[in-house]
Amino acid sequence: MSAKLKDEPLYKALASELKNGILTGRLKNGERLPSKRAMSSEKQLSLITVQNAYELLCAEGYLKSEERRGYFVSYSGKLMSDDIPPVKLPDTSKPRYDFKSSSTAAEGFPFYTWTRIMRETLSEKDTRLLAAIDPKGVYELRREISKRLAITRGIYCSPEQIIIGAGSEYLVGLVYQLLGRHSYAFENPGFTKAAKIYQRLGASLDFIATDSEGIRTDLISANKSLEVVHVTPSHSFPLGTVMSPQRRFELLEWVSDAPERRIVEDDFDSEFRYDGHSYPSLYSLDKSDSVIYMNTFTRTLAPSMRIGYMVLPPKLLAKFEQSFMFYSSTVPALEQYVLARFIADGSFERHINRMRKIYRSRRDTLIDALNAEFGGKIDILGKEAGVHLLIRLHGDLNESDIIDRAKNAGILLSGISEFTPEGSGDIIFSNALVINFAGISDSDIKAAVKLLANII
């Protein structure tokens, strides 16, 4: 019986078997058990073994013994049922074309390389794989990240400044605790999930209109109470705008104007750039030590691989090391060591380049198909980078209307309104669709856009 622990004495095995019977409801509350003698002969166990089992269960409150009447079940707690629901089959109501969920091109994932490196790492049976991890994360990984950041983002930081975490959602929570600030500015429209996390933790958010140059720095300066600005300068979500150099400098001026101000630079979408310029990161330009840089491997590897990181400026690092080192790292050691090697041996860069090709082709297919089907009735925005773009709808085309009809036809789309908080200030425009094309093949993209055109 699976509940029997191999190294248990017999009386314990019998006790847990009976307990199991009681908990499954096979032995009802108040029910009389077989006499010790009867049980011992039935189970081929010594009388004393049965005696011990019964007494253990009495002590644990599952049985009670009554003078000259015997032992009775005395358990009225929750019962466990025998039938546990079967594993759900893959959701069949899944839409044919999902342009909503953030996914990646699974076929692009380097399974072979990843598995090989994982095997190598495991085969070392290195006890470091089992020991507790540095609260900041595995050093080798932080080192590889710091090297890469210097080259790709002009961010010079030591591995000591890097904190690994289970996705940027977790890191956002950590940032909130670290900054201990309460008045946040957030892009509008913006990545509402991060906003939700700040709010749930107690922050008050001010949603700042974002236009074709990025977040409106004039509106930030206008609100004196703001302490922290959370922005996505490389490729904002959902607008897909790249923050202009002008705005970058204005934002950095704002942060340097008062010592308590901070910027959280969420660079989640900086790896996939197809055309246009990539400007230096805010972190690399900041001289006031007030920018936290944040990025994730969720986009570049897979959503199921929960690895993100942030770079703390020296000023904040000290505070982190004082008060936050008691937190355990939230990412398994194995993943961290494997990713470190994956970056070190160049596999990551090769992967990024392969993915960029895949995504660029998907983007081009999407744009061509959209132009062919919807011609002058739409504008396509934010297509220079990332794995989503924005379709601004003209005249008779209506956002919620299209989303509903598409859904019925098996096409899942998001509207810009989803990312525009209720009652938030005027935004640059509404009536637009957000298209995440990462997870959809070229042929499916063509088919979906055609289908979309037909139903409208």
Add this chain to the structure above:
Amino acid sequence: MSAKLKDEPLYKALASELKNGILTGRLKNGERLPSKRAMSSEKQLSLITVQNAYELLCAEGYLKSEERRGYFVSYSGKLMSDDIPPVKLPDTSKPRYDFKSSSTAAEGFPFYTWTRIMRETLSEKDTRLLAAIDPKGVYELRREISKRLAITRGIYCSPEQIIIGAGSEYLVGLVYQLLGRHSYAFENPGFTKAAKIYQRLGASLDFIATDSEGIRTDLISANKSLEVVHVTPSHSFPLGTVMSPQRRFELLEWVSDAPERRIVEDDFDSEFRYDGHSYPSLYSLDKSDSVIYMNTFTRTLAPSMRIGYMVLPPKLLAKFEQSFMFYSSTVPALEQYVLARFIADGSFERHINRMRKIYRSRRDTLIDALNAEFGGKIDILGKEAGVHLLIRLHGDLNESDIIDRAKNAGILLSGISEFTPEGSGDIIFSNALVINFAGISDSDIKAAVKLLANII
């Protein structure tokens, strides 16, 4: 050059090479670049390629061109250094005998089985390994946990009630957000790390004295403001007491007395029981739907494997499904699928039994050695279960004094005072050592205790 992206046009490659030079400080701010002609011949690139590279860098603000004078570096941002500190060698200041850090017996970890299952899982190249995970965690794992809980802890719950998270620390944060309560009761002495997390998130904690029967329910009832009680009934840390049936019922009475009250049952240490009784879990006894059950695989597998879970009572499940499903699962899909198989095929139970033997033997060795060396001068408490025990010191033996001397001799120990918050109510006793023996071999245990006796 590693910054070169293989699929970049030449001018971009040159631009990023120059950018790299600027960021590393090899090209100083204000420095004049070679003329386009000079550069094109030096690099064997067409004039137009160099022209494009220079113009890109001007647009990005790294260069500025001056009429008839040429191109100059105009970057004064942070510089990246070439020498990034080397990977730290395994800390050599590591104590010879560490009875403080929570670790596991690494030699007991089933590397072979784990690797095999991981290989099998990976070899399927199942796209489920890459797709976003159910916010509650992988269903197969939740299902295996629910089956096991029914048998081992008398907890009957559906997989829907189980939330997987990156360790119990993460789950504690989630619980705090879910309950939205602010007045917590916490064991004193207790597992101060969890207490810190509640406090950092904004909870006010009341540290309740814990005695040989568990947390003092009379003190809980006395404080009418308390809303949530966080307890470790199976084997409290650090006292190692098992909460008595009496206290369990009193605690459940307390929670059922008012609708807003909740209990968090942290069962982190329930798997390793050597003697004495195991009582039904609070969750299994509760009829008021007010107990959250929490456990982790950190103790049973490895600290580096960040997998914990909690069971929400139906009442709270509804709230979670309404407001918390936007959080991504914090544990990589691969780990979750592997662990699910590891449990399903019986490997986990075999592993637990093997570890129980190892830990029992370590515990016995430790107790024998302690009795031999310190005879009547100490009491040993909380030895019935878990991987730590408590040494209460008599008369002339002083906690901090022993800890200091031991440290100098290479033995790392904790004192009970570490787990007793400042200014907290009277506790059952002080002057005691907390010994975590999980990670130390029998022979090292003997040697360490002998050494300890000599230096005192």
